[in-house]
Amino acid sequence: MATSVERNLKSPTINVQPVSPSWFFSPLCRVTCWVKLLFYFTKAVFFILGLISSHSFVSNAVVVLWMDYLIDLGQPLPLAAIALSVQEGLYVICTFIIANIADAYTGPYKAIVFSTASYAFGLLLWFLANQFWGNSSSTVIILLYLMMVLVTVGKASQDPCLKAFLRDQLVEHKPNLNADNDQADEVPNKPDISVDYDNAEVRRKFWWRIASTVGTVSSVIMARSVSDQRMITVISFSVMALACLTFALGKSSYYPDKPTGSPLIVIYRVLKAAFVKRHLQHAREPNDYYMNDSGGLLLLPDIRIIRWLDNAALLETSESLSAEEQKQNGRLFPVQDVQRVKQLLALLPIWTALPIHGLVLATGSTFFVVQSESLYSDPVLSINVLFLLQGFVTVIVPYVHDSLVSG
Known part of the structure; x- marks a missing residue:
């Protein structure tokens, strides 16, 4: 039996647990994986991001102000609102037609080049109308309507074709081992094809929002420094034409797209x-x-x-x-x-709700623009700031939603 002295000499056993570094490395690993997921680059992406930014730039610099153009040319408010509503309907129809033509016949690349060229030509036509026929309001109005049609065709390829095309370029590919070394085609990674496309869609949304925000911010900066309508049109045409040319020059870098059938x-x-x-x-x-x-x-x-x-x-x-x-x-x-x-x-049955949604969109591009004239500050700058806020909200909300749902 141990004496009391022996018991006192025995030191108590202390379990020292090492501090786990997981509290530090776990968030760091998640951030690292997030960066690796989003910052996947191919040479083709650089040619596409400029086109996305140009669409956002021109849309905020010229397209959202169509209502003001019609009012300034003496068109009655109801007629101007009808014209913008018809343009929204034409946009939906053109989107449907171009998407099916791209799927069944041409592929997205040719559809994007054609529609972007139409966009640039419409802006050029609007500049020529103001430069040479500015004194004839009737001629300018006719050319404005024609420009609206051409620009609508240009915008129609943005959602169905350009988004899908960007996603295809962000899919991780590997060489076809069955082909010769000199003619190895890039093919999707078959075992992980579903995972690859899911990751590519995440990348596509991230870079699309970044490029769109850059275009919107650039349009706001231009609106503050340039007030002449003709100069704004020239800059918009130059941006769109340069983006179209850059996109076309990158053809050899793109992953080959083939029509899949309508x-x-x-x-x-x-x-x-x-x-x-x-x-x-x-x-x-x-x-x-x-x-x-x-x-x-x-x-x-x-x-x-x-x-x-x-x-x-x-x-x-x-x-x-x-x-x-x-x-x-x-x-x-x-x-x-x-x-x-x-x-x-x-x-x-869900499609029956689309007309109401269309009415809300039509109000945003018509009467909302007219109401901006009652603001105290510069109406062009003010309304662009609101669209810039819309762009930031569009970027932030999906990430907040994903973090809340996953958390």
Whole structure:
């Protein structure tokens, strides 16, 4: 038994835990990964960022002031508002047409070059109208409307084509090992293709917002230093033409883009096949459908009013033709294609809210601009500051949302 003296001589055991450095290195690692994710550069990106900035620059320097131009030329306020609303509708139609032409025939590169050239030519036309026909208000008004059409065509490729094109250039690629060394094509990394495209979309949003903000800030600086309308138009034309030329010169650096086919053709063919086979009974087994990987008997989304579209994927057992022959004849489609068409048609109720959204947008580009004239400071500078604020909010809000959701 240990004596009291021995017990007192024994020192107590103290567990000293080393301070974990994770509190410091964990945020540092996350910041490092974030920087590596966003700051992925290819030579092609530099040619595209200038075009994005030029779109933002010209939009804030010229396009948002169309309402003022019409009012200054003596157009009544209701007529000017109608003209801007028609222009918004034309923009939607042109966006739809150019996106489908790019997907089915030309690819995004040619569509972007064509539309940007139209944008620059419209600005040049507006400068010539003010320079040589400034005394004839009727001629200037006609040329202004023509300029609005050309610029609208130029803007129409921005969302569907330019954004997708930038994202494709930000995907990490690797050489095709099956090709010769001299002719190795850049192909997407197949095992991580979904991850690559997700990361590329994050990069695309980041650099798009940065380039757009640079263009907006530049337009505000120009509005403060330049007040002559013709000089503003010349600068805007020069910026857009230079951006178009720079973008075209970078063709050899771009990842090759090929037309993938218009989704409208698939929708039409699925609707046609389902209508032709509308007399067939519903499937009794999952195997009655062609390429039914999901194994379900009801194809999602299961909405009664469009359930007849399932017949497009239904095998015709009474026919002597094989499944491949039925597919070649346009009478049979995989379940995946039919489900995509059904998902698109299921969005029709949501589309009914778009007219209200369009009215709000039309108000922002018409009466909002006119109301800016009642501000005490320079109306051109004031309204550009508001659009600059909009650009900053557009950049900040998504990151705040992502941090709150992930946290």
